[in-house]
């Protein structure tokens with residue numbers, strides 16, 4: 532594994548293993564990590580993890596587990612056994628669920644980073660109201676981040692807009708993994724709580740998750756280089 536210092540995590544949201552590997556082959560494991568999400572993993576299964584690990588990449592398996600404690604503990608163990616660098620659960624699965632996941636990884640001495648999704652970056656206040664949460668995304672993120680921190684998780688997924696508050700509360704070592712990153716040249720699409728790469732880093736994001744601004748660019752490598760120049 533490379534000793535990775537770049538904050539960049541490129542989201543390989545592709546519908547086939549071939550397409551994902553075609554992008555991975557243009558990327559350098561010394562310059563970024565890769566994220567495998569629901570579509571690619573559902574289509575290709577663990578083979579994609581093996582292929583990316585074989586190319587020297589550290590992989591964030593972004594399956595956002597959300598189930599009863601025993602089921603989630605088993606799922607994070609399965610991810611850790613496949614050697615992923617990072618795995619995540621939904622913080623709204625609750626304290627006992629997060630604790631079960633934490634304890635399972637610790638019991639087996641896995642070093643896999645375990646983080647919790649707070650409020651999806653595609654959501655804004657009105658979306659929360661529609662699912663019965665009469666609060667702002669910021670305060671809901673804070674509430675769920677507190678629960679994640681108390682249960683010993685390594686950090687959270689949040690928007691970069693909330694990163695500086697979480698750094699004040701829980702310090703730099705508590706990971707703030709932030710999707711919803713939009714360089715000036717990229718379209719917002721379905722994301723709502725967004726910042727540019729430079730703004731996100733300045734706000735205290737520890738890792739920037741970037742998908743379509745790179746993968747949908749006419750020249751993905753030029754897009755990535757433009758982002759790196761901005762950091």
Ligand SMILES: O=c1ccn([C@@H]2O[C@H](COP(=O)(O)O)[C@@H](O)[C@H]2O)c(=O)[nH]1
Nearest residue numbers: 542568650651652710711740741742743
């Ligand atoms: O709150 C969240 C949690 C996860 N994601 C994931 O990050 C990438 C973002 O991709 P873009 O193309 O840069 O929008 C994607 O894989 C999401 O599943 C998120 O966006 N927000």
